[in-house]
Amino acid sequence: MSWEMIRKSLREGAVVFLACGTGLFAFCVFRVWIVGRLDSARFKQIIDLLPKDWDRFASVDFSWLVSYLGRVVMTFDEPMVLLLLSLWGIVRGSDVVSGELGRGTMELLLAQPVPRRAVFWSPVIVALAGSCLLALVIWLAMWVGVQITSIKEMVYPTINLPNGTRLPLTFLQPREELVRMRDVIDPRIFWPGIVNSVCLGVFFVGFTSWLSALDRYRWRTLGVVFSIYFVMAVFKIGGMAAESLRWMLYLTVFSLYEPELHIRILEGGRESLWTIVRWNSKFEMYELGPLGSNLLLLLLAAVFLLLAHCAFERRDIEAPV
Amino acid sequence: MPTAIETRALTKRFGNFVALHECDLAIEQGSVWGLLGPNGAGKSTLIRTLLGFLYPTSGDAYICGRHVVREQVATHRHVSYLPSSPRFFRTLTGRGILKFFTRLRADGDFALALKLARRLDLDLSRWVAFMSTGMRQKLAIAVAFANRAPVLVLDEPTENLDPNIRRIVVELVGEAQREGRTVLFSSHVLSEVEEVADHVAILNAGSVVHQQSLAELRYCHRIVAKAGTAAVAELRRLPQVVKLESDPLANVHLEVEGDLAHVLPQLASLQLSDVYIEATGLQAVYDRLHLPIGSREAS
Structure with missing residues (x-):
């Protein structure tokens, strides 16, 4: 792999990375801060008013989602976060082959003593590294958000027992107190969500690179990928909305993106995170575990990247128009 | 004299369209060949096949004894290419482009590239995005000549250039020949070809219809x-x-x-x-x- 090629890809992706990174950081900090502005108890009252079957739209129970942790974790599911994270993978992935071809810069690159695989993998590696870094930006932003936010909690008066424990007096009127969010939420618990985000970003790099390797116009690659992206988003919503449409969940990659579920599972026990398939009591397979979802995303990305590599190695490079 | 560029029954089809038909060429080391033909005759297809951008449908091609498909990287170590209507990365200046391409090659010479840029009167501080077509062509010429590759393949090298710079390009080709390098260049300007080439190959309808030494002409x-x-x-x-x-x-x-x-x-x-x-x-x-x-x- 040529360091010059890597540097070129870094230079070309820098502006998009900074834009996506800044957007993600600002949004995630703000999103966590907003959580602190709304009391969980009041939030629960709103949730209680929703029809019972609305819980099908969440992979975790509503009672957990309305907690401070649950609402902070929902940051991962915000369309803005999802879009910015995918945007990087799609924008950079589309540039790998059809971007260079469309700009007419591919032939001068390939005329140099650089193997085609280096021309292909250099931007792919930068795009993959960028996806990892953007997921880390999300985590960093959420960490900052948690550090700077205070939350209001209803606290019962307590008495100190001789053994040192504090006993809440629940028969008395609770009073409102400001508590630092970092005392309630440990940001380290977000890591399964970050890993899941990395895997989704990596998938979009692989998928878009494959379409880019088959195409010669970047605008067309982008159009096709975004169409598929929105169709998959509709499939996810449709699949969750009705039991009869559940098959749609098998056709969308967003079924594998469940950061809130993975974090909820971590809360229940670290070892459950390493499950590939989650079984019910009758041992009939019913869904992928956190490790299974992440591995499938990475596997799909690897397959698409391999297909893209083969397509690029074998294709003719047309003259620039 | 050993052969620098050789094609044997080289054929390239795009569906039913035959872009190159059983093309046989043997270009000796140290010679300058002009590739002539009307638009669509197959000149660029031949050049692009020689450089491995297009995979031949049948036949073989060699540059300095290296098979252009099976030994692509080794081939490219021996050849320097100037495309017609060159395009560069818009995020770099002229200097950045020269640095990038000379670093990609073991025989790349940045000092030589700077010298060529001065000779071509090229403003290297300008971003590629703000360069005119002629300036980009001059930049591409500097890139193509800033190494010691034994074979130079130039696709319409004087296109978009003013007469002074055309003259310099012709001089550069002559200097390359004196250094013992082989040059294959396509052009529509017959007077230039006559001036600088020692052989011509004329393509028509994808076939090499004529090869001639200019001394015989x-x-x-x-x-x-x-x-x-x-x-x-x-x-x-x-x-x-x-x-x-x-x-x-x-x-x-x-x-x-x-x-x-x-x-x-x-x-x-x-x-x-x-x-x-x-x-x-x-x-x-x-x-x-x-x-x-x-x-x-x-x-």
Whole structure:
């Protein structure tokens, strides 16, 4: 792999990375801060008013989602976060082959003593590294958000027992107190969500690179990928909305993106995170575990990247128009 | 002399369209070859196949003994390429482009690139995005000549250039030849080819229809004269005559090949008047071989 090629890809992706990174950081900090502005108890009252079957739209129970942790974790599911994270993978992935071809810069690159695989993998590696870094930006932003936010909690008066424990007096009127969010939420618990985000970003790099390797116009690659992206988003919503449409969940990659579920599972026990398939009591397979979802995303990305590599190695490079 | 570029029955098809048909070329090391042909004749396809951008449908091609498909990287170590209408990364300045491309090659020479840029009067501080077509062409020339590759492949190198820079490009090709490098360049400017090349290959409808040494071309002449029917019949029998046309006004146009010293005594013995002799030049050869492009569709 040529360091010059890597540097070129870094230079070309820098502006998009900074834009996506800044957007993600600002949004995630703000999103966590907003959580602190709304009391969980009041939030629960709103949730209680929703029809019972609305819980099908969440992979975790509503009672957990309305907690401070649950609402902070929902940051991962915000369309803005999802879009910015995918945007990087799609924008950079589309540039790998059809971007260079469309700009007419591919032939001068390939005329140099650089193997085609280096021309292909250099931007792919930068795009993959960028996806990892953007997921880390999300985590960093959420960490900052948690550090700077205070939350209001209803606290019962307590008495100190001789053994040192504090006993809440629940028969008395609770009073409102400001508590630092970092005392309630440990940001380290977000890591399964970050890993899941990395895997989704990596998938979009692989998928878009494959379409880019088959195409010669970047605008067309982008159009096709975004169409598929929105169709998959509709499939996810449709699949969750009705039991009869559940098959749609098998056709969308967003079924594998469940950061809130993975974090909820971590809360229940670290070892459950390493499950590939989650079984019910009758041992009939019913869904992928956190490790299974992440591995499938990475596997799909690897397959698409391999297909893209083969397509690029074998294709003719047309003259620039 | 060993061969620098060789093609054996090289063929490239795009579906039913034959872009290159059983092309055979053998270009000796240290020679300068001009590649001529009308638009769509297959010049760029031949060059792009030689560089491995296009995979041949059949046949083989070698540069410095390396197979252009099976040993692509090794081939590219021996060849430097100037594309027609070159495009560069818009996020770099001219200097950045030169640095990038000279670093990609083991034989890349940044100092030489800077020297070439000065010679071509190129503003290297300008971003590629703000360069004119001619400036990008000059930048590409600096990139192509800023290394020691033994083979230079130039696709219409003087396109979009002003006459002064055209002159410099012609000089650069001459200097490359003096250094023992092989140059293959395509062009539509016949005078440039005549000036700098020592051989030409003319393509038409995807086939190499003519190959000629320009030294031989200097012995080709066009003769215009008035001649009677008997004289025309005699002229047709001359072995040196490659083309003969006569008109109703008794004007006869001949093209002859070979030393005039052998032809002139024979002409003197015939009853000719108003005799006019001129060097044929590449244009006449080119015109003779020019065929309509439409004849190329594969059946």
